[in-house]
Amino acid sequence: MNARLAAGAAIVGGVCALALLALLWTPHDPLALNVAGRFAPPSPAHWLGTDQLGRDVLSLIMRGAAGPVGVSLAAVCIGLAVGGTLGVLAAGRGGIGAHAALRASDFLFAFPALLVAILLRETLGPGVLNAMVAIGIFNVPVFTRVAYGASLPVWRSGYVAAARVAGRGGAWIGVMHVLPNIANTLIVQATIQLSLGVLAEASLSYIGLGVQPPQPSWGRMLYEAQTLLAIAPLLAIAPGLAIVVTVLGFNLLGEGLRQALDPRRATPPEPDAETAP
Amino acid sequence: MTLLAVDNLDVDIDGRPILRDVGLRLARGETLGIIGQSGSGKSMTALALMGLLPEGARVSGRIALDGEDLLRLDEAAMCSVRGARIGIVFQEPLSALNPLMTIGDQVAEGIRQHRRPARAQADALARAALARVGLDPAQVSPGRFPHELSGGQRQRVAIAMAVAMEPDVIIADEPTTALDVTTQARILDLLRGIVRDGGPGLLLVSHDLGVIAAMADRIAVMDAGRIVETGPAAGFGPRVRHPRARTLLAAATLRAEALPAPVTARSEHEPPLLAAHAVSRRFALPRAHPFARRTYRHALDDVSLQLHEGESVALIGESGSGKSTLARLLLGLDRPDGGRVTYRGADVASLPTDTRRRMRADVQAVFQDPYTSLDPHKRAGWIVAEPLHLDPDAGGSAREDRVAEALREVGLSPDDAKKYPHAFSGGQRQRIALARALVTRPRLVVLDEAVSSLDVSVQAQILDLLARLRAGHGLAYLFITHDLQVARAVAERVAVMRDGRIVEEGPAAQVLHAPRHPYTQALLAARPDVSAFAV
Numbered sequence: 001m002n003a004r005l006a007a008g009a010a011i012v013g014g015v016c017a018l019a020l021l022a023l024l025w026t027p028h029d030p031l032a033l034n035v036a037g038r039f040a041p042p043s044p045a046h047w048l049g050t051d052q053l054g055r056d057v058l059s060l061i062m063r064g065a066a067g068p069v070g071v072s073l074a075a076v077c078i079g080l081a082v083g084g085t086l087g088v089l090a091a092g093r094g095g096i097g098a099h100a101a102l103r104a105s106d107f108l109f110a111f112p113a114l115l116v117a118i119l120l121r122e123t124l125g126p127g128v129l130n131a132m133v134a135i136g137i138f139n140v141p142v143f144t145r146v147a148y149g150a151s152l153p154v155w156r157s158g159y160v161a162a163a164r165v166a167g168r169g170g171a172w173i174g175v176m177h178v179l180p181n182i183a184n185t186l187i188v189q190a191t192i193q194l195s196l197g198v199l200a201e202a203s204l205s206y207i208g209l210g211v212q213p214p215q216p217s218w219g220r221m222l223y224e225a226q227t228l229l230a231i232a233p234l235l236a237i238a239p240g241l242a243i244v245v246t247v248l249g250f251n252l253l254g255e256g257l258r259q260a261l262d263p264r265r266a267t268p269p270e271p272d273a274e275t276a277p
Numbered sequence: 278m279t280l281l282a283v284d285n286l287d288v289d290i291d292g293r294p295i296l297r298d299v300g301l302r303l304a305r306g307e308t309l310g311i312i313g314q315s316g317s318g319k320s321m322t323a324l325a326l327m328g329l330l331p332e333g334a335r336v337s338g339r340i341a342l343d344g345e346d347l348l349r350l351d352e353a354a355m356c357s358v359r360g361a362r363i364g365i366v367f368q369e370p371l372s373a374l375n376p377l378m379t380i381g382d383q384v385a386e387g388i389r390q391h392r393r394p395a396r397a398q399a400d401a402l403a404r405a406a407l408a409r410v411g412l413d414p415a416q417v418s419p420g421r422f423p424h425e426l427s428g429g430q431r432q433r434v435a436i437a438m439a440v441a442m443e444p445d446v447i448i449a450d451e452p453t454t455a456l457d458v459t460t461q462a463r464i465l466d467l468l469r470g471i472v473r474d475g476g477p478g479l480l481l482v483s484h485d486l487g488v489i490a491a492m493a494d495r496i497a498v499m500d501a502g503r504i505v506e507t508g509p510a511a512g513f514g515p516r517v518r519h520p521r522a523r524t525l526l527a528a529a530t531l532r533a534e535a536l537p538a539p540v541t542a543r544s545e546h547e548p549p550l551l552a553a554h555a556v557s558r559r560f561a562l563p564r565a566h567p568f569a570r571r572t573y574r575h576a577l578d579d580v581s582l583q584l585h586e587g588e589s590v591a592l593i594g595e596s597g598s599g600k601s602t603l604a605r606l607l608l609g610l611d612r613p614d615g616g617r618v619t620y621r622g623a624d625v626a627s628l629p630t631d632t633r634r635r636m637r638a639d640v641q642a643v644f645q646d647p648y649t650s651l652d653p654h655k656r657a658g659w660i661v662a663e664p665l666h667l668d669p670d671a672g673g674s675a676r677e678d679r680v681a682e683a684l685r686e687v688g689l690s691p692d693d694a695k696k697y698p699h700a701f702s703g704g705q706r707q708r709i710a711l712a713r714a715l716v717t718r719p720r721l722v723v724l725d726e727a728v729s730s731l732d733v734s735v736q737a738q739i740l741d742l743l744a745r746l747r748a749g750h751g752l753a754y755l756f757i758t759h760d761l762q763v764a765r766a767v768a769e770r771v772a773v774m775r776d777g778r779i780v781e782e783g784p785a786a787q788v789l790h791a792p793r794h795p796y797t798q799a800l801l802a803a804r805p806d807v808s809a810f811a812v
Contacts, residue, residue, distance in 0.1 A: 158650030159660075162713065165608050166664030167637035180654040 005256025008191075011249025019065035028056035030063040030216050039232050048238050051221075052228060057235065060216040061242050067128065067211040068218060068246060072197025074132040076190050079139025084186060086140075087147025088174055092155050102148065105141035113138035113200045117209045131210045135200045139193050146189045150182040184261035188254055195250030202243050218243050280305050280478045281326075281446050286338035288325055288502075295321050296502045299338070303446065303478040308469075310493030310510070311482045314525065314732040315703075318502040319482045323448045326480070327365055328355040342445065361391040364439030364477075368451035370431035374423040380407065380434045381419025384441050391442055406441035407434070410467055428596075429460035433467065440471055447471070450482045457595035457759060462803035465491055484732060486526065490807045498522040514810040526810050528734035548622030549583040550721050550753060551607055551640055556580050556616035558602050576602040578777040579616070584721060584755055589747065591756040591768030591785065593800070599777040600757050604725050607755070608642050638667040641714035645726035647706035651698040657684075658694025661712045668717050683712040688742060704735035708742070715746065721753040729760060740766055761804050765789050773797045 022030075028046070034054030042049045048057035086105070090098035117134035124130055154160065155178065163173050204210040205219025213220070218239040225235035281303040288296040296318050303309050313319045324330050326340060328347065340347040347358060367373040375383060385403035388394065394402070404414045410433040423431055432452060439447050449468060453461035469492060472479045481492050489496060489510075496513050498506040498521075506522040517523050557580070559573040576599045584590055584607075594600040605611040606618055609625055618625045620636045628636060641664070644650040651660055661680045665671040671679050681691035687708040698706055707727065714722050724743070728736045740763065746752060756767050764771055764785070771789060772782040773796065781794040792798045 158644040158646055159652040161608075161610060161644060162642065162650055162710070163663060164610055165637070165640075165642045166713070166717075167634060167667045168663065176655075177652050181652065 002256055002259050004252045005260055008249050008251070008253030008256050011245060012253050015065055015246050015249060016069060018062055019069050022059075022062035022065060026056075026059035026062050028059045030055060030059035031214050032056075042234070049232070049234055051232070051235050052224070055216075057238050060221060061218070061238055064211075064216040064218045064221065064239065065242070065246075067205065067215075068198040068201040068243070071128060071131050071135060071201040071210070072194045075135035075139050075197045075200075076193050078132070078136025079143045079193060080186065080190060082136075083140040083143025083145075084147045087144040087149075088151045088178055088182070090144070091148045091151040092170055092174055092178065098148075101144065105144040108137065108141040111137075114203065114207075114209075117204050121209055126209055126212060128211050131201055131204045134204070134209075135197050138200065139197070142193060143186070143189065146185060147182060150185040151178045154178045154181045184257075188258045188261060191250055191254035191257060195247045195254065198243065198246050198250065279303070280307075280343060281480075282339070282341040283322075283326070284339045284341075286322070286325060286340065287336070288321060288330065289335045290331060291333045294502060295334075296325065299499075299502075299504055301480075301497065301504070303480060305445075305478055306472060306476040307495065308472055308479040308481055308493050310489035310496045311480065311499055312484065312486060312489050312496065312525070313499035314734065315484060317499040319484075319499050320450055321502075322499070323365070323450045323480065323482050326446075326448060327359055327363060328352075329359075357391065360387045360444070361442045362444050363446045363448060364442060364444040366432070366435050366439045366447065366449040366452045368454050370428055370435050370455060371423065373435050374431060376423055379420050379422055380412075380417075380426070380437075381414075383423075383434065384419070384437045387438060387442055402441060403437075406437040409440065409471075410434075410437040411463075412437065427460075428456055429464060432456060432460075432464055436464070436467065436471070440477075444477055446478045446480060448480045448482070451484070452481070453488060454483070454485065458761070459595065459799055459803045461488070468492065486733065486807050486810055487804065490810060498525065500525075524734055528737040547586070548619070549585050550621060552581070552583040552619050553603065553607060553613075554581055554617050554619065556603070556606055556613040556618060558599075558606060558611065558614055575777050577606070577613070580774075580777070580779055581616075582607075582772060582779065582782075584753055586720060587751045587753050588770065589754045589756070589768050590770045590772065591758060591764035592772050592774060593758060593761065593764050594774035595759055595800075597776075598774040600774050601725060602777075603774070604642075604723055604755070604757050608640065608723055609636070634667050638664070638717040639720045640723065641717060641719040641721070642723040642725065643707070643710045643714050643727040646730055647703050647710060650710050651706055653698055655697070656694065657689075657696050657698065657701070657709050660698070660709060661694065661716055663713060664717045671716075679716055680712075683716040684709075686715060686746065687712045704731055704739065707731060707735075707739055711739075711742070711746075715750075718750070719752070721755065723755045723757070725757045726759070727756075728763060729758060736763075743767065761789065761800060773800070 032055065034050065036054065037050055038052055038054040040046055040050040040054075046056050046058065048061065051057055051060070083105070086101045090101040113135050116137050117130060120130040120134055160173055160177055163177060201210055202219035202222070205217040206223045208220070210219055211217035221239040222236060225232070225239070229236055279302050281301065283299060283301040286296055286299040299318070299322055301309065311319050311322065321330070325336060326347070330336065336348060338348065342358070342362060347355065350358065374380070381400060381403050384406050385399040388399045388402045400419070404419055407414060407417070407419055412430060412433050417426070417430065423434070426434065436452070452468065453464050456464060465488065468479060471477070481489065483489050493510045496508065496510050497504045498517070498519070500519075500521040505519040506517050508516055514526055517526060556577055557575065558577040559575045562572045562574055564571060580599070580603060582592070582603065592600050592603065602611070606613050609618070612626065620628065620632070620640070623632065625636065658680050661683055662676055665676055665679060680694055684691050684693055689705065689708055689712065698709070701709065728739050731739060743754065744767070747754060754767065756764060758764055768785045770783070771785045772779050773788065773794065774780070775796050781788055781792060781797045788797060789801065792801055
């Protein structure tokens with residue numbers, strides 16, 4: 001196991017554990033207001049102090065982790081399910097259908113997640129589900145492209161030809177041969193998309209399109225802290241650092257996985273042992 | 278006089294012994310052929326001479342070029358030796374050339390590096406070097422890019438790069454392995470001419486005894502990192518004493534006689550097992566602009582071939598002749614644009630489902646590259662069992678028995694079923710692919726260059742195995758090969774393809790000994806003679 005993989009796994013594991021823990025327990029109720037105790041500096045009672053409404057910042061950060069982690073996970077699942085399938089199918093079938101799928105994904109590339117989220121809010125209203133779908137749509141063309149590129153050589157490989165000769169159909173080949181052989185590539189891409197998803201969720205929350213109040217969210221905390229930067233810089237630094245650390249964790253995990261799963265680093269085959277008479 | 282002298286050369290990479298006590302002598306105008314199986318240390322010897330060993334390599338011994346020990350030179354001094362005094366020609370002409378540089382620039386690069394001449398002078402030298410290797414600048418512009426050239430032309434460029442600096446020693450590492458036989462013959466002629474004219478010593482590394490036989494003045498046989506046999510080429514075979522060297526030579530020279538004459542008994546009235554009737558296949562070429570007329574490359578043009586029960590047919594052709602396209606049509610992996618493919622007389626395009634399944638079980642295939650024809654993520658047993666769904670008798674526990682039976686039949690152990698492909702050698706992998714082809718008890722196996730990527734002794738073992746399987750099961754084979762010796766060893770009937778057509782077809786003895794078509798004659802003439810090596 002390499003150092004990046006270890007560091008990335010530790011950070012991501014920590015963030016996820018914190019998000020889960022926050023569902024059951026936080027040091028203080030993150031929604032409890034205490035206007036008298038607002039802008040308290042860090043203290044044993046409030047490790048990261050309190051905000052403009054007297055809420056405990058540490059509890060807000062902990063509860064706020066669920067948004068980015070949950071949304072980016074759901075969005076990656078959407079991207080993998082739709083984009084991965086499309087890419088593998090397009091590579092296997094070729095022809096007009098493949099062109100259509102690839103052009104459609106190019107078309108989607110042109111729409112930033114923010115724009116999609118705004119469109120969705122106009123039609124469905126704001127909410128966490130919209131953020132998932134918007135970022136999910138943003139993930140689809142990425143996975144389509146990656147799955148297409150990775151599975152093209154697999155579809156043309158000798159073992160797929162052998163499976164055809166063995167009378168196996170396209171669905172069997174896709175599931176039994178192609179998917180296992182592109183899984184590493186997809187996993188690495190998924191971790192990268194997770195880190196992008198965290199960032200995208202934070203931006204959506206920042207402009208009010210993500211997790212809705214009163215539920216805490218890192219993006220909105222940043223937005224609210226913006227005007228108070230001179231009075232209480234910690235209110236901006238805490239959620240900002242939380243975002244940076246989480247994104248860094250996913251990136252390190254992705255880089256580490258890429259190194260660990262790189263087929264070029266796999267153990268070489270044994271030399272030809274069959275030369276003895 | 279001795280130009281290059283290598284003594285007691287030992288190389289270890291990450292603690293593993295690679296070369297042991299290698300000693301060589303090479304004189305001006307002499308060709309030394311180094312032959313051995315893959316992994317025997319031939320290429321490592323070549324890389325050690327160039328000082329191009331991979332990281333983690335420890336070298337000891339002496340490599341003297343005109344009396345100067347190259348192992349004592351530092352990297353900067355070695356750079357002035359590489360290219361200028363020792364030139365190298367690699368195996369794969371496409372990957373050895375930079376795709377973004379014109380061939381003229383690539384040849385001039387070495388000249389600029391070592392002699393620092395004026396630009397025009399470097400270009401003139403590069404053109405002269407290209408002309409010397411048969412790429413006349415008037416016909417093949419030095420401004421072309423590697424992808425615009427054929428495989429043979431690319432290898433000429435690589436040779437021009439090696440000879441442009443008039444080096445003392447040229448190392449050619451499998452220079453013709455990626456080329457067709459007729460191209461190979463022309464490239465070997467070229468190398469022979471260069472050694473004769475300029476008088477450099479040529480160190481020719483190859484696994485192909487034919488190439489070594491055609492070129493070498495002296496021969497060294499390598500095995501497991503050591504030179505086990507060395508001597509003048511004339512009368513080399515009978516003098517060989519080392520058992521591994523004898524095995525190697527015997528495998529390459531006696532292959533033609535190694536197989537029993539096949540026995541066939543079939544009814545002339547039955548329709549052929551599998552047949553192509555006047556099939557054509559064309560592939561659209563890219564258009565120059567969107568409104569240009571579509572142009573096509575005709576991979577197959579009106580080709581007919583019949584394969585009967587129990588018959589062994591060889592389809593011979595060079596790369597691009599259409600032989601693999603024909604195999605794909607026969608296997609149902611692709612559809613013809615014209616003509617039809619029939620299975621027991623019925624058009625395969627309109628077979629009812631159950632007959633189609635029977636055809637799939639009856640007609641199996643083994644592909645060329647044992648490293649890509651097995652899914653790296655599946656165990657050997659799973660791979661072998663993949664076609665068994667076609668056989669209704671092979672459900673449940675019968676499945677494992679059939680897999681074990683197939684593995685035993687190809688000389689592997691049933692315990693191998695649990696291992697992944699990377700645990701097997703190339704020859705063993707090809708046995709697994711063969712077991713997969715045999716597990717449905719087929720009537721015909723299409724072998725698409727199935728032995729061409731294997732070492733000669735492994736090749737001989739696989740061919741021997743194929744002959745025994747055929748005798749045991751009355752199998753029919755379609756051998757698709759560029760190797761005339763393989764065709765001679767296995768086939769009763771031979772068809773020769775060129776440019777998408779079958780130019781000659783007939784009994785093996787007739788086509789391979791008294792060919793009528795000029796192309797077949799050229800193919801036969803191009804094949805180097807290895808009879809001098811018979812042990």
